Amino acid sequence: MASKGGGTGGRANKPGASSSRKGAQKGSGGQRRQGLEGRGPTPKAEERTGHPAARKARSAAKRGAAANAANTRSAAGTRATSRPVRRTPGKGEAEQVAGRNSVVEALRAQVPAKALYVAQYIDSDDRVRESMKLAMEQGVPLLEAPRHELDRMTNGTLHQGMMLVMPPYEYAHPDDLLEAVFAAGDTPLFAALDGVTDPRNLGAVMRSVAAFGGHGVIVPERRAAGMTAGAWKAAAGAGARLPVARAGNLTRALEAYKKQGVMIAGLAADGTVPLHDLEIATEPLCLVVGSEGKGMSRLVSELCDVTVSIPIASTTESLNAGVAAGIALYEVGRRRAEARG
Structure with missing residues (x-):
């Protein structure tokens, strides 16, 4: 008689019966146990690969990382230079000069030009002959065009069979002007125009800045004169030698100059210091x-370290902007020449 617990009894031979012996057994043997185990809670939509929410989250993360990097660079630049991040000033607009007198005067002033258009079968005179001669000497291409084509190109302006095309002017950045002067070891001298809209005044100021040892002119981007043909002609050649910078915000540009040690002096009829007493020249x-x-704007006036007056006769209300700048720049140049000995 078999003892309990140790024998197999007759049940060991039945199919499917369990056995205490080691070795191969029928059934899965626990091989699919891991497949039967739970996989935990369902991941969030943002964590599922390929889910729209996940793609949206990745895009937001990339934008945030880019913004942080830009802010870091901006902060580093501000700490290093103590001025706003530089913005490219861009170019002015292309300009057309039409009419025989205007064209020949522009070429006499060596205004940069892309092409000189002359109408077919034009009635030649001294202005036409001189314009064509100057254009050839300056390397400006001469192009012949039907008169109706010139009518279309000038939008109906009276052109008298001649049109000069000027390329867009490439303005400098105010910071670049200052850096160039410091790099050359010179003492900066600039003129900034606030609310001056006549390009002839801009040209006159450029001429005075160049004549009295200045280094450049700064103009605002909006509501200000630009480098047009009128400015080039009034500058009388100074436009080819003197850079003009364009500031998106004149007040901020002047603030940046002050942080770099540049004194700001504004011309004003009621200025606190007469021009002949300008010690900071x-x-x-x-x-x-x-x-x-109107004079200077309020914000620019408040930014000035000193306001300067030019003594004039009581019968004269004010001076033209170009004339006033020329007088002041002459005095600054005179004082600087005396200081150099």
Whole structure:
């Protein structure tokens, strides 16, 4: 008689019966046990690969990382230079000069030009012959065009069979002007125009800045004169030698100059210091010239380290912006020449 617990009994031979012996057994043997175990809670939509929410989250993360990197670079640049992040000033607009007198005067002033258009079968005179001669000497291409084509290109302006095409002017950045002067070891002298809209005044100021040892002119981007043919002609050649910078915000540009040690002096009829007493003339200086009627804007006036007056006869109300700038720049240049000995 078999003892309990140790024998197999007759049940060991039945199919499917369990056995205490080691070795191969029928059934899965626990091989699919892991497949039967639970996989935990369902992942969030943002964590599922390929899910729209996950793609959206990745895009947001990339935008955030890019913004953080840009902010870091901006902060580093501000700490290093103590000025706003530089923005490319861009170019002015292309300009057309039409009419025989205007064309020949522009070419005499060596205004940069892309092409000189001359109408077919034009009635030649002294202005036409001189214009064509100057264009050839300056390397400006001469192009012949039907008169109706010139009518279309000038939008109906009276062109008298001649049109000069100027390329867009490439303005400098105010910071670049200052850096170039410091790199050359010079004492900066600039003129900034606030509210001056006549390009002839801009040209006149450029001419005075160049004549009295200045380094450039700064104009605002909006509501200000630009480098048009009128400015080139009034500059009388100074436009080819003197850079013009365009500031998106004149007040901020002047603030950046002040942080770099440049004194800001504004011309004003009620200025606190007469021009002949301007002791800071030999220091790094930016002379601000306002419009003839309104003068400087309030924000620019408040930013000035000093306001300067030009004594004039009581019968004269004010001076033209170009004339006032020329007088002030002459005095600054005179003082600087005396200081150099």
